Amino acid sequence: MTHPPASRNYSEQQAGSLRAGDHLILPDGNRSAEIHRVDVEADDFGTPAMVLATLSGGGVLRIAAGSMIRVTDDAEPGAPTSSDGGAPGAPTPPAGGAPGAGAPELPASGPSPEPDEEVSDATESDNAAAAVVVPPQPVAPPAVGGPSDADLALIPVPDGTPESVVEAAAEAHPGAAGVLLLSERLAKGINTKSGSCLKDLSGLAHELFVTLKDAENALAVADLLNVLPFDGNPDRWASVESSLALSSYICRQQGQDQRAGIYEKFLRAPEAMETDPFKARINAKVRQRSLNEPNLYDKEIFRSIDNANPDAEREWRLLRLEALLFLRAHGGSETVGTAELERRIGNELESVRA
Numbered sequence: 487m488t489h490p491p492a493s494r495n496y497s498e499q500q501a502g503s504l505r506a507g508d509h510l511i512l513p514d515g516n517r518s519a520e521i522h523r524v525d526v527e528a529d530d531f532g533t534p535a536m537v538l539a540t541l542s543g544g545g546v547l548r549i550a551a552g553s554m555i556r557v558t559d560d561a562e563p564g565a566p567t568s569s570d571g572g573a574p575g576a577p578t579p580p581a582g583g584a585p586g587a588g589a590p591e592l593p594a595s596g597p598s599p600e601p602d603e604e605v606s607d608a609t610e611s612d613n614a615a616a617a618v619v620v621p622p623q624p625v626a627p628p629a630v631g632g633p634s635d636a637d638l639a640l641i642p643v644p645d646g647t648p649e650s651v652v653e654a655a656a657e658a659h660p661g662a663a664g665v666l667l668l669s670e671r672l673a674k675g676i677n678t679k680s681g682s683c684l685k686d687l688s689g690l691a692h693e694l695f696v697t698l699k700d701a702e703n704a705l706a707v708a709d710l711l712n713v714l715p716f717d718g719n720p721d722r723w724a725s726v727e728s729s730l731a732l733s734s735y736i737c738r739q740q741g742q743d744q745r746a747g748i749y750e751k752f753l754r755a756p757e758a759m760e761t762d763p764f765k766a767r768i769n770a771k772v773r774q775r776s777l778n779e780p781n782l783y784d785k786e787i788f789r790s791i792d793n794a795n796p797d798a799e800r801e802w803r804l805l806r807l808e809a810l811l812f813l814r815a816h817g818g819s820e821t822v823g824t825a826e827l828e829r830r831i832g833n834e835l836e837s838v839r840a
Contacts, residue, residue, distance in 0.1 A: 496556045501537045501549040502526075502764075504557075510539065510547070511556035518558050519543060526551070531771055533764075552764025637748045641709055648676040648710050652687075655694060655703040664693045678714055684725035687711050691729055696807065696838055701736050708733045712749060716756040727753060731811040735831065738814075750815050777819035782806050800838055807834040 496511060504510070509518045520542040529535035534551040541547065549555060644651045649672065656669035668690040677683050687710055695704035711729040730753040737746035757773065760766040783802045790799035810831045818824045 496558045498554045498556055500551070501539075501553045501555050502534055502551040504537060504539055504549075504555070509558040510541075511558065513547075519545075529768075531768070533768065533771075550764075552762055637751065638713065640745050640748050641713060642706075644706060644709060649673055651706050651710060652676070652690065655690065655700075655707055658700065658703055659694070659698055662693070662698060664697065665690065668693065676710070679722075681719075681722045681725070684711060684714075684722055688725040688729045688732075691732055692804075692808075695732060695736060696804070696835065699839070701740065705733055705736055712752060716759070723756065727812070728808055731808070731815040734815040735811050750817075753815050774820070777813060777816055778821045780809050780813060780819075780822075782809055803834055803838050807831065807838065810834060 504521060504524050506521055506523055508521045510521055511518050521539050522542040523540040525538040525540070526534045527536040527538065537549045537551050539547040539549060652669050652672045656665055659665045668686050672683070672686055672690065676687070687707060691704045691708040691711075694700040694707060708729040711726045712733055714726050716723055716726075730749045734746045734749040734753070737743070737749065757769070760769055783806045786802045787799055787806065790796075790802060810827055813819060813822060814824065814827045814831060818827055
């Protein structure tokens with residue numbers, strides 16, 4: 487049976503905590519209905535995903551387990567109250583001709599319920615209670631805070647403008663065609679809102695370190711990207727992410743573990759932006775699976791070797807190197823440890839530098 491929720495108090499709670507007997511505000515916001523039964527459907531990961539609330543008056547509501555819904559707090563309509571507005575069950579003063587305060591109450595007229603009916607009602611109530619399945623509240627993964635001012639202080643401030651940093655890196659390698667090509671494009675002006683510009687900066691940092699073994703200039707160029715916050719655009723963030731992973735590896739090779747930790751903190755900052763606990767836990771599981779089963783381009787590399795195509799092999803190995811650096815910045819995974827990652831990164835660097 488549905489009731490209008492006018493002048494009734496309500497509270498918000500997660501759909502996963504609904505119980506039989508709760509009075510739920512319906513989607514139209516104008517009526518409430520008592521829940522007769524609660525069932526839960528899990529997703530492919532075994533996590534509660536959908537709550538099926540069967541209403542006493544008929545019908546089923548499908549609610550996402552993480553959704554916030556409104557439940558009435560006050561007594562149900564028709565609950566007994568005293569004539570003077572007191573609480574239910576409070577004694578009332580005797581009226582004229584009524585028995586005194588100490589007089590026993592007479593039983594209500596009408597046939598009393600049969601014992602069999604009482605047992606049947608109790609059994610149905612127990613069965614309904616046993617059928618209720620209330621999933622636990624989803625637990626959000628630990629939040630990863632963004633870098634503080636103290637963290638940013640560990641990253642050197644570039645000397646001059648971003649264009650001058652790129653120009654200095656190009657002057658250090660006048661004969662490097664890849665560096666000259668990228669620096670010429672960036673010398674026209676660096677726009678951090680441009681995805682292509684961010685990609686060129688990340689490519690220049692990788693070219694300086696991977697090909698030319700110039701860790702100092704590579705870090706200087708990468709830091710132009712490393713201080714950029716996550717703006718919600720995955721395409722632009724991919725370049726920043728790649729730069730952060732490279733910077734973390736360089737600093738760990740140089741013994742700057744604290745600075746490397748700052749880069750890794752930047753890298754994981756987007757993971758803490760989801761505020762819904764249910765979605766955050768699902769995202770964490772998907773992210774962990776991608777770390778445990780990374781794409782390292784084995785088939786593509788072997789195909790290039792079979793076809794005797796060294797240029798294609800090198801391009802695929804560069805992509806594999808980026809994937810390994812990303813894993814290293816996350817501290818490895820459940821399937822690949824940091825020691826193994828260090829070994830494989832070293833092997834890939836030797837292969838692409840040969």
